[in-house]
Structure formats: structure tokens, C-alpha cells
Amino acid sequence: MSAAARFSLKRQLLVWLLLPQLVLWLMGGVLAFRVALAYAEKTIDQSLTQSVRSLARQVKPLGSGLLIDFPRAAQDIMEQDPSDRVAYMVSSPPGSFLLGNTKIPAMQPDLYMPDNEPRLYEVVLDGKPMRVASMDLSFGDGFTDQRMRVQVAKSLVVQQRIARELVRDVLFPLLLLGAVLSVLVYEGIRRGLAPLERLEAQLAHRATASLSPIEMTQAPEEVHSLANALNHLLTTLRRSLSQEKRFLNDAAHQLRTPLAGLISQTELAMQEKDPAALQQRLTKVHTGAQRSAHLVHQLLSLARTEAEVALHPVDVATLAREVAREWTPRAVAAGVDLGYEGEDALTVPGDKLLLREGLSNLIDNALRYAGKGSNVTLRTQVRDGHCLLEVEDNGPGLSAEHLERVFERFWRASELPGGCGLGLSIVAEIAQRHRGTATARTTLPHGLTISFRLPLQG
Known part of the structure; x- marks a missing residue:
């Protein structure tokens, strides 16, 4: 299993819930820093604008010169914070140092600026970035105009x-x-996945023999859906195991007697000296082998009918005619008149192989027990919105007591050789797999009718 497949659901949820939170937190930090820088720069610009105007007011024109009224106290105030360095410079003409504590470069390029309008820009002084407010002023006596930069x-x-x-x-x-949010997310994920952990624990400690349903009384809807799907799977598996166990028990029980008889007859045949007696023994061995083969075939058919089947549209009228034709040689050999009555076409949802098996069992049962000279009719018809597949004979029939047990497994009303008591049980199972029923009734004045009642194709 790869590392990605082993990555737990809890870790995936934590990553997808906490990683975006971390990314947003980092983006928020960067954005907050940029916004803080912008606000700080705005504050500094306002302070510089106010400072440069105040300093400009201290420089007063006097005739053709300048009177600089800049007390020492004001200079000390501007330079009082060593970490917050403040530099100032008065130059006239602009760029020619007149007053200040350092020489400040002009804006690049050094364009002409209108008077009394501060301009803001950044420079590097002594390797440190600084923000500069610069304002130009004009002065003079009317004959000679001069400019000053603060x-x-x-x-x-x-x-x-x-x-x-x-x-x-x-x-x-x-x-x-x-x-705090991360802790809450983790706790929420842990609580949200707790039903899955309980489900895992129930599955881990469940006995294979019991396969009882999973009980999830308090769980989210999605976990309930998963539990219901698992319960459906467990029910199917439990039914399959039960069918397998029943099949093995039935096969072991039913094959024990004919196999023991075969072994006994074979041992007697090997000791027999008389050819006629040996022939009789071999005939019994052959009959026992045929009965065992028929029993195995019926057991396998029974196991197949107990499995889930996919239903598709089947024309049972055509299928019934085909089955009747296939059994006609056997009917002729048994001295039975086998015929078909009913619809030309009749469609039901079903499995063609199983329906053929069911009809064959009904005909086989009728030919075996109706007796020589009897009539057997395979009939298809529509009644009460359902399809009826019937096999009717005019043989000796069954008593009311026997009719109640006719679909029981391994029950036989006659001791005639060849049967094993599974044919009509298979018919009932096939009818159930097709969402229908199988019934038996007495035919007057005598005989037996076995019916499939199946839903029509919608």
C-alpha cells in the first residue's frame, strides 16, 4: 500500500482545514504589515509637512537677505531622539547650504517646484533610508528675485x-x-470521526459465524448510510453462508445413502459368479449411479436458484413451447401425451436459464408420476395482471395432506425410483427469485396442477 493510501482521513481533514487557515494568517500578516507601513508613512508625511512649514516660517526675508529666527531650543527639539534621526537644511539658492545639521540631497531629477508647496520623496543618508519634505520659497526686494529651499x-x-x-x-x-480554532477543529474532527471508529471496532470484534447487523444509534447520516450498506452486505453474506451450509448438509445427507448402496452392490458384484446375478447387480449399480447423478444435478440446481439473479425480459410463451418440444421424446417413451396451450407471446422479467429449469422440473415430475396413458399439458396465460405458467396432468394426483408438503425439500409422496424430493423445491425457489409464487392444486376429477405465478413485464 502506498503512503498516500495510508494517509488517514483525520490527517487529511486536519491538513485541508488548518493549512488554509495558516496561509490566510500569513497573507493577513503580510497585508497588515503593508497597511501599517502605509499608515505610518502617512503619519510621517503629515509630520514632515508640518515641520517643513514651521521651519520655513522661521526664515524671514529682510531686504535682499534672510533673517533666520531658529532658536536653539527648537533645534534641540528636532534632534532630541537619536534613534529617530531628523535632518534639516535651508539652502539659497536651492542646493547651496545655508543652515542645517546635514546636507540633504534634492529630489531626482531636481525639477522646478512651485512656491509654498511641499514635495515628499525618499533618500539615503549615511546608509539609512529617510523620508524628505522639501519646499521652495521666493524672496527679494522687487528688483532681485531669489529662491530659498527648506x-x-x-x-x-x-x-x-x-x-x-x-x-x-x-x-x-x-x-x-x-x-484556539485549531484546537476546536481538531476536537470537531475527532468527535466527527468517532462514529467511524466505533464502526471499525464493531467490525473488528464481530464473529464471522454470527454476522449480526451493526447497531449505530447515535451517528451522522453519512455513517448511518455506511452502516446500512454494511448491514445489507452482512445480510447477503449471512444468507450465502447459510445457503452454503444447508447445501453441504443436504448433499452430505442425500448422497450418503446412494453411495453406500453403490459400494454395497459393487462389492457383491465382485463376489458374484453367476452371470445372470452379476447382470442384476450391475443393473442396480447403474440405477443407483443414475439416481446419484440426478441428485447431484438437482442439488446444484437448488444451489443456483438460491443465488441472486438478474432479471431481464423473457418471452415465456416461446420458452414454454421450446421446453415442451425438448421433453416430447421422453413423454412418448413414457406413454404420456404432452401438449402446449396458451399465449403466442408473453413477456415477464426473469432469468431464462432458471425458468427453463423450473419448467423442466415440472414436466419431469408430471411424466414421472402421472403414469402411462395420462395427459400432461403445459399452459401459459394471463390472469389478474399476472403470468401463470402451469403444468397440469390427469394422473392419480395427491391428497390434501400431501398437497401441503409438496414443496418441502426431500419430501416424496411416492416411492417410485428415480426421484429425490427436490424438483418442486427448486420450482418454489425459482418462483421466489422471480418475485412470484408456486402453488399446487388438485385437478378434478383427478390429477395435479403446479403453477408459477409471475409478475408481467412493466
């Missing part, structure tokens, strides 16, 4: 720290919820 840069370390904190604050509760 730049404030802020490290992105704070942005990343804020993003990490946001992600941590969001994902940690989600991780706890995911762990």
Missing part, C-alpha cells in the same frame, strides 16, 4: 517600528484565535 528629513526607522508594533498588536490576538 528641507526636513526624517528616518524611516520609526515608520518600521510603528508598522511592526501594529502588526504585532493585530497578529498576536489572531495567532491566539488561530490556536
